[in-house]
Amino acid sequence: xxxxxxxxxxxxxxxxxxxxxxxxxxxxxxxxxxxxxxxxxxxxxxxxxxxxxxxxxxxxxxxxxxxxxxxxxxxxxxxxxxxxxxxxxxxxxxxxxxxxxxxxxxxxxxxxxxxxxxxxxxxxxxxxxxxxxxxxxxxxxxxxxxxxxxxxxxxxxxxxxxxxxxxxxxxxxxxxxxxx
Numbered sequence: 001x002x003x004x005x006x007x008x009x010x011x012x013x014x015x016x017x018x019x020x021x022x023x024x025x026x027x028x029x030x031x032x033x034x035x036x037x038x039x040x041x042x043x044x045x046x047x048x049x050x051x052x053x054x055x056x057x058x059x060x061x062x063x064x065x066x067x068x069x070x071x072x073x074x075x076x077x078x079x080x081x082x083x084x085x086x087x088x089x090x091x092x093x094x095x096x097x098x099x100x101x102x103x104x105x106x107x108x109x110x111x112x113x114x115x116x117x118x119x120x121x122x123x124x125x126x127x128x129x130x131x132x133x134x135x136x137x138x139x140x141x142x143x144x145x146x147x148x149x150x151x152x153x154x155x156x157x158x159x160x161x162x163x164x165x166x167x168x169x170x171x172x173x174x175x176x177x178x179x180x
Contacts, residue, residue: 033156045151046072046123052113053089054079056131060088064100066135070147071127074099077117080106085131125150
């Protein structure tokens with residue numbers, strides 16, 4: 001039991017129990033701009049999506065298709081794909097000029113790749129997305145609902161939004177077993 005608690009103070013390792021520490025820390029982080037702990041964002045409102053990909057040829061098209069409606073820009077950093085993923089990305093980017101920005105860094109470690117993509121974002125909200133995740137685009141879990149909600153938030157109050165769970169389709173490794 002002690003090991004589970006020490007894994008993380010902000011993520012809930014036992015979802016059946018409420019993690020009051022996590023909720024408290026997120027609440028404090030959210031009011032940061034109001035009380036001066038966190039500087040107010042000078043970025044324009046909108047959503048930048050960052051994707052770090054490697055060998056995702058089977059999922060990259062539906063993944064991008066599912067999120068392009070919520071993104072003001074999609075920044076994709078390829079980490080040395082050898083299965084044709086980068087060529088697929090180049091083709092998609094050529095049809096989505098202005099929306100998709102593409103880089104290839106085969107020798108960069110995962111953390112540095114993430115930081116590189118994060119530095120290139122231009123909008124207030126940054127959404128991390130994997131190349132093998134496909135969002136719902138219709139129905140109750142339509143990802144466009146998330147865009148509307150995020151962009152309607154008071155920018156003076158919200159600094160960080162932590163999404164504990166997103167409903168996904170297509171990749172069984174990212175499914176909630178209760179919904180399968």
